[in-house]
Amino acid sequence: MTYGDMDSRQSVPSTAVGGLAFAASVMVMVGSFSMVAGLAAILDDDYLVVSRRYAFDLDTVAWGWIHLVLGAAFVAVGVGLFANKSWAGMIAIVLAGLIAIDYFFFIPFQPVWSLVVIALCAWVIWALTRARQEES
Structure with a gap:
């Protein structure tokens, strides 16, 4: 069962839908x-x-370009999740990991914001993996 499976939308638990949203x-x-x-x-x-x-x-x-490209990709995949696209789930997990690594190296520039973003990325990964677990 994938994120974009049209026939399974009715059987997905509400907590999984909430996690994806x-x-x-x-x-x-x-x-x-x-x-x-x-x-x-x-x-x-x-x-x-x-x-x-x-x-x-x-x-x-260089940091600016890294943030700009990864941020644009994160927005695009987030919109893909809203649209329930099948490709968005796994790419979202990979991108959340990349953004977390990016902000880990960015800690000396903006320490508090970097830690907040790392925590949010970990939460996104948890929500997506939890939603997949509840689908099965």
């Missing part, structure tokens, strides 16, 4: 915020200031 909502929200942060970093090179002695020294414009 939650995951899609958080994905669209986090993706939108990532796109805004990415644009800010691309347009203003001095927007982000890194602390001293950071092991991963990427240019702020």
